[in-house]
Amino acid sequence: MRRIAASVVLISLAAGALSSLAAQGRDRGLIELPARAMRSGFYFTGALGAGREQCKFETAPCGVLDANGNTLPSNGDTWRKGVTSPSFDIRLGGTPSAQTRIGAELFGWSADNGPTTERTAALLANIQLYPARDAGFYIKGGLGYGWSSVDFHDGSTATDHGFVFNVGAGYEFQVSRNVAIGPVVDFYQGAYPGGVGEETLTERIGFVGLSITLQSGRRRF
Numbered sequence: 001m002r003r004i005a006a007s008v009v010l011i012s013l014a015a016g017a018l019s020s021l022a023a024q025g026r027d028r029g030l031i032e033l034p035a036r037a038m039r040s041g042f043y044f045t046g047a048l049g050a051g052r053e054q055c056k057f058e059t060a061p062c063g064v065l066d067a068n069g070n071t072l073p074s075n076g077d078t079w080r081k082g083v084t085s086p087s088f089d090i091r092l093g094g095t096p097s098a099q100t101r102i103g104a105e106l107f108g109w110s111a112d113n114g115p116t117t118e119r120t121a122a123l124l125a126n127i128q129l130y131p132a133r134d135a136g137f138y139i140k141g142g143l144g145y146g147w148s149s150v151d152f153h154d155g156s157t158a159t160d161h162g163f164v165f166n167v168g169a170g171y172e173f174q175v176s177r178n179v180a181i182g183p184v185v186d187f188y189q190g191a192y193p194g195g196v197g198e199e200t201l202t203e204r205i206g207f208v209g210l211s212i213t214l215q216s217g218r219r220r221f
């Protein structure tokens with residue numbers, strides 16, 4: 001009887017020890033690792049869309065030309081009537097944190113005005129801030145230098161240049177570990193001082209487009 005009791009005790013102790021070891025093994029297997037950041041590494045963003053441009057001088061709006069190059073009446077408007085045309089935006093840089101991207105940006109717009117072609121380009125230092133670490137919404141801003149030119153039918157070109165700023169926002173929908181797509185809305189405005197005796201040209205462009213972002217760092221997916 002005593003042998004049976006002793007055997008039961010030994011079996012119980014052995015079972016308890018095995019159960020403890022199994023529990024420890026399970027605990028080690030259930031350790032949670034921190035989530036991988038959605039944004040990291042080098043990034044490249046390209047966007048295509050429509051840009052609506054308006055411009056003015058200090059005392060009058062920019063001219064709207066007919067097919068013969070004659071200036072149409074402005075009807076007392078401060079800004080020229082908006083001209084919508086295809087535009088592009090290119091951004092590239094690095095990701096110092098999951099909520100910040102810093103880089104450079106190139107924006108371009110072009111449209112015909114009567115017999116002339118107007119072009120605007122801007123090169124800016126750019127920053128994007130993501131309020132939520134695990135969401136795709138971001139706000140952006142930049143400051144840089146821009147060029148506003150007019151190509152005439154005789155082959156000549158007139159170009160003004162000056163400082164440009166940008167504010168905007170967008171959203172990135174993650175489609176793979178390294179690719180995201182989404183909408184972007186931007187506003188650019190530049191001031192281009194003229195020569196001696198000439199008025200300063202102010203130009204603003206609102207841009208709406210669809211962007212694709214590629215990054216070298218791995219996204220959580």
